[in-house]
Amino acid sequence: MFIAAAVVSVLLALVLLASAAGKLSKNPQQVENMRKLNFPADKVWLLAAAEIAGAVGLVVGLFWWPIGVAAAIGVIAYFVGAVVVHLRANDKEIAPASVLLLVAAAAAVLVPLAA
Template sequence: MFIATLVISLLLALILVFSAMGKLRRDPMQMGTMEKVGFPADRVWLLAAAEAAGAAGLVIGLFWWPLGAAAAVGVILYFVGATAVHLRVRDFNVAAPAVLLVAAAAALVLRLLSA
């Protein structure tokens, strides 16, 4: 079970790091999405910080399970919010945040089962 936890946690952390880097670099595609959903461009760094913290928590949580579980809960809440914001503005292109939400839920369940 720990191997599955390791794989899911590391893959999700990697995706979060790349997403955070894109936000910090103001990737045009990500900034277009931020504009579409009405998120202020001057606060995108907050989302990047949340993603980086989630990634760090998932990786460190492989060694101390309570942190891994807490990080997974935080990432779940982040992507629930992301999905809700897309739906609020009637942007039904929610595949990416929904898949990452499911991955975060899997990371949480696996982390709890392998504790």
């Protein structure tokens, strides 16, 4: 079970870090997406910080499972918020956030089972 938890956690952490890097480097595609969602440009760094914290927590959680579960729950909350923001902005492109929400839920279940 540890291998499954490690694969899910590490892959999700890598996706979160890539997304955070795009936000911090002001990737034009992400800037446009934030504009479309009416998200304040000066607050995007907070989203990146949350993604980095989630990624670190998921990886650390492989060695101490309570941190991993807490990080996975935080990532779940992050992506629930992302889905809500997309829907409130009448943006129907919720598939990426929804898939990552499900992956975070899988991590939340797998990490304590691997302990």
